[in-house]
Amino acid sequence: MGSTFFHASLEYAQQLDREDSLRRFREEFYLRPDTIYMDGNSLGLLSKRAEKTLLESLEDWKHYGIDGWTNGTHPWFFLSEKLGESIAPLIGASPDEVIVTGSTTVNLHQLTATFYKPKGEQTKILADELTFPTDLYALQSHLRTRGYDPDEHLICVKSRDGRLIEEEDIIEEMTDEVALIILPTVLYRSGQILDIKRLTAEAHKRNILIGFDACHSIGAIPHSFSEWDLDFAYWCNYKYLNGGPGAVGGLYVNRRHFGTSPGLAGWFGSRKDKQFDLEQTLTHTESAGAYQIGTPHVLSVAPLIGSLEIFAEAGIENIRRKSLAINQYFMDLIEHELADLGYVIGNPRLDHQRGGHVSLEHKEAARICKALKENGVIPDFRSPNIIRLAPVALYTSYEDVWKVVQTLKVIIEEKQYEKFSTGREIVA
């Protein structure tokens, strides 16, 4: 297929759907017939397999009571480790470097408590101004607890255009005063991918530890954490991984750091064979499991068991291939159909720099999002002017994308958005 072979027709979208090798996975998800769901980058949809493993876990509780820790379909005592093994191929790490535990923010707290070790002049933390705010809040609070003023000790790399962060600008801020760097793998608004390998190498040249927030890349993009050699990472499992609202998150710790005592210790960080000795001193395990805190939230992790089976079957490389193709189709169609209607594509255009969603900018974004919902399309809005739209490889069809673009068109052409108030909803 040559690059000039692009049609704006519905028939062409349907042809792409027929050629889609991941097409069969769409039937595994609960899609509403009257709705096109474009928000899988905020909360992934429920699959039948995730539902099944959640119900099985309830059955295990019903049947086994306390013995569900070691019996049943999915024994709870080793579940976090087992799920870590299933996630390892998605991030290119060894199974013992990954654990399913906590949440994004809690895991960042744990990892900062563990790896932020200010000494001498090396006391600052480096982040970026476009990162998801919870990361900044967490880092600011750590600085305060250690007696440092966050205004001085948290350095936020500035964006030149409000959308992207230049890697050169990050590297320039890696001074002798920096002890720890926290960056996103993919920026949540513009979908920009940062070059983790390069940034890690630059940080390590300067003896700085570096960790990444992988919320917007896990399940959408393959990673090679072992090869890239970053120190740690953390993420949520409810976005592209479809683990359900409030699903338990995950973390990765490079095996080089096994043995480092957890900053926030708890009995689930124990060596498994010693945990029920209930001694007064923790003997933490020599794996990512050491950074667990308390009892796992079994019912909030159970859907992930089924969901990860789908990822193992589909293959993360295939998922990325379709994600790139369907997002490219989306952008081509936007440019073809929506020219002169005020829409601007704000995400990077090169494959190696773009994540799983299109970041569509419009000065009427807030009202357009409300009109989209009225038309049965679920986007999300990021103030002040971004409409995030994620065609998700496992369940979004090319026909869906075609319909979304037609909807974006009529909303402006018919001035439908004028019916709505400006400003965001309580949950945007």
Ligand SMILES: *Cc1c(COP(=O)(O)O)cnc(C)c1O
């Ligand atoms: C979604 C998201 C979070 C959310 O953190 P929680 O602790 O799960 O609420 C954090 N960081 C980024 C980059 C995100 O996209």
